Amino acid sequence: MSEPTVFLTNEQVEFYHREGYLVIDNVAPLQEIARMREIYDDLFANRVGRQEGNQFDLAGTDDDDEEASLPQILGPSRYAPELKQAQCVTNALAIAKQLLGAEAASTGDHAILKPPFHGASTPWHQDEAYWSPDWDYNSFSLWLPLQDATVENGCLQFVPRSHKLDVLPHHSINNDPRIHGLEVDDADLTTVVACPIRAGSCTVHHNRTLHYAGPNNSPTPRRAYIMGFSCPGVRRTIPRTFPWNEAKQTPRQERAARAVASVESLP
Ligand code: NI
Numbered sequence: 221m222s223e224p225t226v227f228l229t230n231e232q233v234e235f236y237h238r239e240g241y242l243v244i245d246n247v248a249p250l251q252e253i254a255r256m257r258e259i260y261d262d263l264f265a266n267r268v269g270r271q272e273g274n275q276f277d278l279a280g281t282d283d284d285d286e287e288a289s290l291p292q293i294l295g296p297s298r299y300a301p302e303l304k305q306a307q308c309v310t311n312a313l314a315i316a317k318q319l320l321g322a323e324a325a326s327t328g329d330h331a332i333l334k335p336p337f338h339g340a341s342t343p344w345h346q347d348e349a350y351w352s353p354d355w356d357y358n359s360f361s362l363w364l365p366l367q368d369a370t371v372e373n374g375c376l377q378f379v380p381r382s383h384k385l386d387v388l389p390h391h392s393i394n395n396d397p398r399i400h401g402l403e404v405d406d407a408d409l410t411t412v413v414a415c416p417i418r419a420g421s422c423t424v425h426h427n428r429t430l431h432y433a434g435p436n437n438s439p440t441p442r443r444a445y446i447m448g449f450s451c452p453g454v455r456r457t458i459p460r461t462f463p464w465n466e467a468k469q470t471p472r473q474e475r476a477a478r479a480v481a482s483v484e485s486l487p
Pocket of ligand 1: 345431
């Protein structure tokens with residue numbers, strides 16, 4: 221593994237803990253971004269992971285004969301292991317150890333593609349709303365665009381300090397439990413900060429930070445590669461429920477269940 225080339229200043233670490241997000245420059249060399257873009261486009265073009273439920277439509281009903289409105293791949297590095305060798309992966313882990321502590325480790329990667337002139341936004345949400353309610357988390361997502369990210373093409377936007385909130389009530393997009401994506405029911409958006417960044421830079425956000433990405437109104441795809449990092453979770457003593465997840469019934473889950481069943485039926 222290569223040596224990290226990024227070291228956060230105390231001001232950056234303090235900013236993350238105070239505001240719940242951070243912009244970090246120069247985490248990936250531009251040559252590497254260009255190479256990752258090629259890999260990324262191949263993974264989507266070949267619909268890798270579709271049968272196992274690892275490629276799906278985040279914002280639509282994800283029917284087989286429909287073009288995805290907001291295609292997502294879970295664990296793209298499973299299908300393109302060369303992604304694990306990238307300098308930005310080394311840098312991301314170093315950033316995680318600075319922000320979360322020495323125990324921080326990768327929790328995996330995903331990819332979210334916004335096609336050109338794609339009208340759907342990624343609604344306001346907290347990432348923790350997707351997860352098990354049984355644990356407390358200390359984690360963040362590192363969001364690396366594979367081209368410049370602008371307000372026009374759907375850069376991330378944050379509500380500063382919202383990571384201090386509890387997990388707010390969420391619902392499935394369009395209140396349709398067949399759709400994977402979640403949206404917060406209600407949130408105070410008066411202090412929103414948009415974070416346009418250049419290719420090679422990234423944003424990070426805490427698992428409770430409210431965030432959003434607008435539609436892609438540009439003529440080129442908006443590609444985001446996302447890496448998760450976490451300290452070991454702590455089992456909650458005070459129970460809570462996330463009813464929006466209990467109601468889910470997505471085609472992605474059905475494909476994943478079928479793929480597991482077909483593996484188990486092998487001789
Ligand atoms: Ni998110």
